[in-house]
Structures are given as C-alpha cells and as structure tokens.
Amino acid sequence: MGAEVVIEGLTKSFGRQTIWRDVTLTLPPGEVSVMLGPSGTGKSVFLKSMIGLLKPDRGKCMINGVDIVRCSEHKLYETRKLFGVLFQDGALFGSMNLYDNVAFPLREHTKKSETEIRRIVLEKLEMTGLAGAEKKLPGEISGGMRKRAGLARALVLDPEIILVDEPDSGLDPVRTTYISQLFLDVNAQIDATFLIVTHNINLARTVPDNLGMLFRKELVMFGPREVLLTSEEPVVKQFLNGRMDGPIGMSEEKDQAQMAAERAMFEAGHHAGGVEEVTGIPPQMQPAPGLPTRQGAIRRKDRVMQILHTLPPAAQEGIIESLSPEEQARYGVHPRRGAYEDPPTINTTPVPPRHSGELPSEEVARIPGAHRRTQGPGGA
Ligand SMILES: Nc1ncnc2c1ncn2[C@@H]1O[C@H](COP(=O)(O)OP(=O)(O)O)[C@@H](O)[C@H]1O
Ligand SMILES: [Mg+2]
Numbered sequence: 398m399g400a401e402v403v404i405e406g407l408t409k410s411f412g413r414q415t416i417w418r419d420v421t422l423t424l425p426p427g428e429v430s431v432m433l434g435p436s437g438t439g440k441s442v443f444l445k446s447m448i449g450l451l452k453p454d455r456g457k458c459m460i461n462g463v464d465i466v467r468c469s470e471h472k473l474y475e476t477r478k479l480f481g482v483l484f485q486d487g488a489l490f491g492s493m494n495l496y497d498n499v500a501f502p503l504r505e506h507t508k509k510s511e512t513e514i515r516r517i518v519l520e521k522l523e524m525t526g527l528a529g530a531e532k533k534l535p536g537e538i539s540g541g542m543r544k545r546a547g548l549a550r551a552l553v554l555d556p557e558i559i560l561v562d563e564p565d566s567g568l569d570p571v572r573t574t575y576i577s578q579l580f581l582d583v584n585a586q587i588d589a590t591f592l593i594v595t596h597n598i599n600l601a602r603t604v605p606d607n608l609g610m611l612f613r614k615e616l617v618m619f620g621p622r623e624v625l626l627t628s629e630e631p632v633v634k635q636f637l638n639g640r641m642d643g644p645i646g647m648s649e650e651k652d653q654a655q656m657a658a659e660r661a662m663f664e665a666g667h668h669a670g671g672v673e674e675v676t677g678i679p680p681q682m683q684p685a686p687g688l689p690t691r692q693g694a695i696r697r698k699d700r701v702m703q704i705l706h707t708l709p710p711a712a713q714e715g716i717i718e719s720l721s722p723e724e725q726a727r728y729g730v731h732p733r734r735g736a737y738e739d740p741p742t743i744n745t746t747p748v749p750p751r752h753s754g755e756l757p758s759e760e761v762a763r764i765p766g767a768h769r770r771t772q773g774p775g776g777a
Pocket of ligand 2: 440442452562563
C-alpha cells in the first residue's frame, strides 16, 4: 500500500514573497489526488517542498513518521526514495537512450546487478507502453512518449508516492487522456499514492479520487472529488468551468470594481467562454479492463462513507449516487433524487440480480448531468 502523506500548516515564501500559507491536507494511501491552481500559484513549489528540494518556512510534511521539513539529511535521503517524481518536461537525459534513462536511478541508488536492472527496466517500459523503444533517444520520440519514459523511470525504485507535475503540458487532449489512463493503470497495479498538479479541467474532473485547489496563496479546498465538483465556491466553480466570470482574472485575481463591471457585462450576455456550466459529477476513469481493481478506490469508499455526514449535501448526493444499489444497501443509504422520473426505491433488503438488457441504475447515475435536469430553465 502507498504511504499516507500528512501536511500541516505548510507555509513557503521566497524572501518577502509568500507563495502559499497554512496548507493542511492528507493524501490518503493509494488514492489519486489532483491539486488544481492557476499558473504561478506555487504548484511546482509545493511538489518540490514535499520531497525536500525546497524548505518551507513553517509546518510539517509527514511521511511514515518522518517530517520532511525538519528531518536530518540522512532521513531525507532515505525518505526521498519512497517518491517517484514525474517532472513537467520528463527531465530525461538527452544523451542517454530510454533504457539508460530508466536504469539510471537503479544504477545510482542500488547495488543491483545489470541482469536484475535489465529485468526491472524492461518491466517498467512494458508497463508504460514503451516496450521496444529502449534504444530511442529522448529527442527522437514524441512528447507523450517522453512523459511515459519519465514515468517508467519514476517507477523503478518501487515508489510509494508518485508526484506528477503538469502531465498535460505540451500534450494534446487525446494524449492527455492516454497518460491519465496510464496513471490509473499504474495505480491499480502498484497501489501508490498519487498527487498530480495541473490546471487541466478535464483531468481534474475525471481522474482523481480527491481534488484540491490552490488560489490566492491558500489551499481553497481539498477533499473527495464530489465536494469540489459540486462546489458553489466561486473560485472553484469558475476554474472547473474554465470561464472568465469569477474571481480569477487575466494575470491572477480581480478586484471588486473589476468583478462588478464584468458581472454587468456577462449578465448582459457577453460569452464568458469555457464550457457550458456542467452540473453533476462526471464518471471517474477506471483502470483498463483486465487490470486489478484499485485498492485505493476500495479503501476510499469506506473512508468517504465515514465522513459522509460532514460533507455538503450536493457532495453527499453525488457520492451516494456513485454507489451501486448493493453498496447503497450495505451502507444503508439511498439517493434522494434519482435519475428516473420515478426513482427506484432502495432499501436495506438485498437487491435482486439485474436481468440482461436492463440499464443498471448506477450507470444511469454516472451519466454527467443525468440528474438535476429539472433544475433551472432549459437545464443549461
Ligand atoms: N527557487 C525559487 N526562487 C524564488 N522564487 C521562486 C522559486 N521557484 C518558484 N518561485 C516563484 O514561486 C511562484 C510559484 O511558482 P510555481 O510553483 O512554479 O507555480 P506553478 O507551478 O503553480 O505555475 C512564482 O512566482 C515563482 O516565480
Ligand atoms: Mg509549475
């Protein structure tokens, strides 16, 4: 199982410039979390602080009982081995072929024989869809392949935590989806804890178990995906819809006067860009068929059900709707508004097996926007 990461009151400044302050969050073991934030909000600084490449001014970052912020050099060196990091550009050595790039951490940090190294390198290249490409130089392959090679290299020391910086940078939307699929596939196979930082809305909506957002030097929110995806918090809502109307402006944030002037403009019908406001929670991407079920997702279900009563109503509803009727029965919960005109009654008695041809209700509930159609004029 991946390691849990507990971050408490983490604050980082460079000289007099505070990057973010008082960041408190827990990355649950083996779950996939995404941290959103506009450019320049300190996402990369956050990842670097987590592995001790940068020193925060205050706060803790605990991994297996070690505080990365304050531990000895020796402990830091040891704890860093638990991390696999995929930097924005893949950070491959341009003069080395993929095989040597991926073998590098093994040669550097272990005393393994070349035979053993070969076995591991080929396994990770296979896992990331790069079998047969070992002789290629980074300059000879596509951006997507470079990212996958960076991931293969991040995997060779069997990391418990994988940090990914903007996996979509330089990739088209289709390649971004492929790399997202790969993260979930890898997560299913090794159960590592993932933190992906990005400003990609689509990835944030469909990939993680948990979502967070950095803005105005603070962690605005962090929690189960359903919480942010149904949030009415203006910053979160604006960001997840990629729109111009809201507190986030061209350079970073807007002042009150600008907000008011723009509100009038958008109310008068000026297109705010982005996607049409999406209600409901899109289905989460799943590991490819044939791969094991994500253990992190199984643990998350229990974890989230335990804190369910503490979450906002819309998030509760989304979580309940994402459960199968059997799970709803097991947890003793039932959806308040179903996807049907006449919602099926779900009680705690065992659910009869569904017959073929019938559309399973949990799949209906997962169709984005399938519920809440009755809200608002015209629904969109
Ligand atoms: N080593 C550094 N020294 C001084 N300032 C830095 C350093 N690294 C990053 N910054 C500043 O921290 C802020 C956040 O940067 P970054 O983490 O790269 O943002 P993001 O990854 O969210 O786009 C920026 O203003 C950047 O200039
Ligand atoms: Mg960055």
